[in-house]
Amino acid sequence: MSTFDIIRTAFTGLLAQQKALDVTGHNVANLATPGYHRQEAVLRATPPPMPSGGSTATVGTLVGTGVDVVTVQRMQDAYLEQQVRNIQGQNGRWETATKTLQQIETFLAPSSELNLATMLDRFFSAWQQLSVYPEEQGSRSLVQGEAANLTTTFNNLAKQLTDLSATMDASISARVTRLNQLADELAALNGNISGVLGAGGQANDLLDRRDAVLGEMATLAGITSLSANDDGLIINLDGRPLVQGSAASHLSYGMGASGWTMTWDDGAPVQIRNGEIAGLFQMRDTVIPDYLGQLDTIASALVSTINALHQTGTTMQGTPAGIFFDGNSAGSIAVHAAIAADARAVAATRVAGAAGDGRLAAELALVAAQPLIGNQTLGQAAASMLGQIGHAVRGATTAREASATLLTQLDNQIMATSGVNLDEEMMNLLVFQRAYDASARVLTVADEMVRTVIDRLGVR
Amino acid sequence: MRIANNMMTGNLASHLSRVSARIARLQVEVASGISLQKPSDDPDGALRAAMLRSGLARTAMYEKTVNYAEAWLKSEDTALDTLQRLVREARAVGIAAANPRSPEERETYARQLDQLIDGVKQAANSTDGVHYLFSGFQTLTTPFTGAPAGIGYAGDAGVKAIEISEGMSLTVNHAGDVVFNMGGAADAALPDLFATLATMSARTRAGDSDGLQQSLAELDQHATRLVSVRAETGTRLQQVELASAHLAQTDLVLQDLLGSVESTDLTEAIVHLKEQQNVYQAASYVASSLMNGGLLYWLK
Numbered sequence: 200m201s202t203f204d205i206i207r208t209a210f211t212g213l214l215a216q217q218k219a220l221d222v223t224g225h226n227v228a229n230l231a232t233p234g235y236h237r238q239e240a241v242l243r244a245t246p247p248p249m250p251s252g253g254s255t256a257t258v259g260t261l262v263g264t265g266v267d268v269v270t271v272q273r274m275q276d277a278y279l280e281q282q283v284r285n286i287q288g289q290n291g292r293w294e295t296a297t298k299t300l301q302q303i304e305t306f307l308a309p310s311s312e313l314n315l316a317t318m319l320d321r322f323f324s325a326w327q328q329l330s331v332y333p334e335e336q337g338s339r340s341l342v343q344g345e346a347a348n349l350t351t352t353f354n355n356l357a358k359q360l361t362d363l364s365a366t367m368d369a370s371i372s373a374r375v376t377r378l379n380q381l382a383d384e385l386a387a388l389n390g391n392i393s394g395v396l397g398a399g400g401q402a403n404d405l406l407d408r409r410d411a412v413l414g415e416m417a418t419l420a421g422i423t424s425l426s427a428n429d430d431g432l433i434i435n436l437d438g439r440p441l442v443q444g445s446a447a448s449h450l451s452y453g454m455g456a457s458g459w460t461m462t463w464d465d466g467a468p469v470q471i472r473n474g475e476i477a478g479l480f481q482m483r484d485t486v487i488p489d490y491l492g493q494l495d496t497i498a499s500a501l502v503s504t505i506n507a508l509h510q511t512g513t514t515m516q517g518t519p520a521g522i523f524f525d526g527n528s529a530g531s532i533a534v535h536a537a538i539a540a541d542a543r544a545v546a547a548t549r550v551a552g553a554a555g556d557g558r559l560a561a562e563l564a565l566v567a568a569q570p571l572i573g574n575q576t577l578g579q580a581a582a583s584m585l586g587q588i589g590h591a592v593r594g595a596t597t598a599r600e601a602s603a604t605l606l607t608q609l610d611n612q613i614m615a616t617s618g619v620n621l622d623e624e625m626m627n628l629l630v631f632q633r634a635y636d637a638s639a640r641v642l643t644v645a646d647e648m649v650r651t652v653i654d655r656l657g658v659r
Numbered sequence: 660m661r662i663a664n665n666m667m668t669g670n671l672a673s674h675l676s677r678v679s680a681r682i683a684r685l686q687v688e689v690a691s692g693i694s695l696q697k698p699s700d701d702p703d704g705a706l707r708a709a710m711l712r713s714g715l716a717r718t719a720m721y722e723k724t725v726n727y728a729e730a731w732l733k734s735e736d737t738a739l740d741t742l743q744r745l746v747r748e749a750r751a752v753g754i755a756a757a758n759p760r761s762p763e764e765r766e767t768y769a770r771q772l773d774q775l776i777d778g779v780k781q782a783a784n785s786t787d788g789v790h791y792l793f794s795g796f797q798t799l800t801t802p803f804t805g806a807p808a809g810i811g812y813a814g815d816a817g818v819k820a821i822e823i824s825e826g827m828s829l830t831v832n833h834a835g836d837v838v839f840n841m842g843g844a845a846d847a848a849l850p851d852l853f854a855t856l857a858t859m860s861a862r863t864r865a866g867d868s869d870g871l872q873q874s875l876a877e878l879d880q881h882a883t884r885l886v887s888v889r890a891e892t893g894t895r896l897q898q899v900e901l902a903s904a905h906l907a908q909t910d911l912v913l914q915d916l917l918g919s920v921e922s923t924d925l926t927e928a929i930v931h932l933k934e935q936q937n938v939y940q941a942a943s944y945v946a947s948s949l950m951n952g953g954l955l956y957w958l959k
Contacts, residue, residue: 230664230665231665237663301699304697304698304699305697307698308697308698308705312712314709316709316712316713317709317712317713317716320712320713320716320717321716324716324717324719324720327720327724327822328720328723330821330822331723331724331727331821332727334789334790334798334799548796550796550817552797553795553796553797553815553817554796554797554798554799554800555790555794555795555796555797555798555799555817555819556796556817556819557819557821558820561820561821561822561828564822565822567717568825568826578713579710581709582706582709582710582713583706585698585702585705585706585709586698586702586703586705586706586709587702588698588699588702589697589698589699589700589701589702589703589705589706590699590702591699592697592698592699592702593699593702596699607669607670607673610666610669611666611670614663614665614666615660615661615662615663615666616661617663618661618662618663618664618665618666619663619664619665620661620662620663620664621664621953621954621955622953622954622955625953625954625955625958626954629958
């Protein structure tokens with residue numbers, strides 16, 4: 200072992216500590232970077248030089264040759280991160296469901312006092328009023344006005360829900376575009392990562408970026424399975440690879456024969472079962488049509504019952520009365536043109552010329568109490584929609600809170616492995632700095648040793 | 660467990676935002692006095708509130724109806740009272756005229772009777788302000804017209820029944836044909852009230868004492884019928900008052916129930932609000948002191 204070996208050993212110390220300090224600096228710099236995984240310089244003592252064919256017996260006691268940074272490790276809990284992606288999908292799904300349901304709730308109950316049930320009450324109260332004051336044109340105008348309010352309420356609700364459904368299409372479309380971009384980015388990252396790894400390099404920060412992309416994809420579409428080997432990651436969506444190594448497939452969302460549909464770019468159908476996109480599909484295909492259907496049921500029961508009765512009456516002028524409502528759904532219901540034009544066309548009686556006879560109006564007012572939809576009255580059916588949307592919003596909110604809480608917990612557990620702790624980094628900073636100083640000191644000592652040999656023992 | 664700095668700040672931020680959300684929510688509850696802002700606040704409560712509100716709307720509707728019925732019945736009662744008084748006067752005049760009188764006296768009595776006919780006609784054409792009380796469904800048509808000798812009925816036999824509470828229908832009017840026996844609607848053997856009075860007047864002028872006795876007997880029958888008609892009106896008025904009291908009671912009960920479903924319990928809400936504000940302050944303090952200290956601060 201030569202004196203110069205000490206210099207070499209000290210030099211490896213300097214290099215290794217410097218590298219370790221670099222890593223610490225990188226960690227501190229990324230303290231607040233989302234998705235950053237803490238990195239750690241893995242130090243290993245380098246073994247003594249072993250002469251070929253030699254043994255401890257022949258070469259004597261061997262001392263190691265210093266230190267080396269074997270690798271810069273990325274601290275990651277792969278299992279937890281896999282799990283978190285699943286939850287991200289659920290969370291994304293409940294998030295969109297909650298937002299949409301809350302919108303529907305606002306439509307159905309703009310305030311606690313203003314809703315379809317109230318409008319129905321007012322409509323039937325107007326008929327009752329007419330049954331008491333059949334002589335007054337004012338009573339007829341009241342019926343006419345409340346009928347217009349009621350039909351407007353129906354029309355608005357139908358339009359709001361239909362518009363919301365169209366918004367779902369736009370949102371899905373935007374998310375599909377984003378998903379395709381992410382698939383491309385992921386494929387590119389896969390390529391880069393395998394290139395870097397193939398050249399023996401460290402791809403830690405590329406891996407961070409890839410995890411972030413995966414997280415976003417999970418939130419969007421709930422990626423169901425993925426086989427993680429570092430350079431050839433395969434992302435499966437609905438049982439088919441979306442990204443395979445550096446090759447990405449695309450999804451397309453467009454107007455097909457049966458409305459807006461989602462397919463692979465080769466035309467094969469795809470069904471997304473989790474994530475925001477699944478939530479949007481559920482709203483568009485199940486939830487919104489359900490509420491629209493209930494509104495239509497109420498509207499058509501109202502139209503047919505009121506029309507059938509009204510047609511048996513006579514108008515204020517003594518002519519046979521026509522229908523009261525046009526249309527047969529929440530979207531199309533309207534006050535019949537003749538009645539909208541002239542309140543006198545509202546019939547309160549079946550007897551021509553009986554000004555004080557409000558018996559038909561009384562019968563019409565009693566429609567409010569008839570069980571027209573199952574065993575529910577129209578008003579009860581409208582009110583039970585409020586209960587239904589209330590429960591739906593509650594359920595979705597609870598599910599979203601649960602998934603968000605779970606997500607936070609998992610994130611915390613992941614952070615326990617991957618997060619940066621400043622105290623720890625400060626300690627490392629201290630240790631590596633001292634080690635660096637000490638290595639420099641060893642170098643000085645070695646230098647002095649060499650000088651001793653040269654100055655004192657040297658040939659003069 | 661290893662703690663990362665991001666964990667601490669992230670958790671703290673999420674707690675702070677949760678507490679802020681609760682504070683905002685409680686502030687709205689206290690400010691508006693309504694704890695049931697959206698159906699999702701209490702889905703079953705929202706359903707109940709909608710039903711209760713519907714019940715309140717119906718109560719308000721029936722209250723209007725009841726007021727209308729009450730006004731109508733009171734008007735009718737007043738008109739019937741007047742009629743009874745007029746018939747009594749006519750009877751007194753008839754009895755006086757039945758004694759032997761001079762032609763001048765008979766003429767005076769006859770004139771009195773003619774005036775009474777006019778009075779009866781006026782009372783028979785009474786309104787509740789706008790609508791004729793005794794014209795059946797023809798409430799806008801003056802029911803009794805014509806000269807005292809030949810007053811005809813222009814109304815119909817319409818019986819006006821209105822709902823004064825859930826499933827309870829009440830007849831409010833008496834059609835004029837029954838009240839005045841027009842066309843023998845109440846008693847086919849009896850001439851109508853106006854004809855009876857007109858005949859009485861003619862018999863007075865003619866000094867037909869026997870005839871007057873018969874007229875007086877007819878008048879008695881009319882008086883008896885008016886009594887029973889008025890008694891019926893009285894009964895209806897009682898029913899209406901009962902219904903009105905019942906509605907007021909129902910209204911109170913429903914208001915109370917609605918209040919318990921959707922109103923804010925102020926004491927509770929304010930206590931909660933105070934609590935949450937304290938939590939918020941504490942959390943803010945923790946946040947402000949979180950980044951002080953640590954090795955970074957002490958290692959120089």
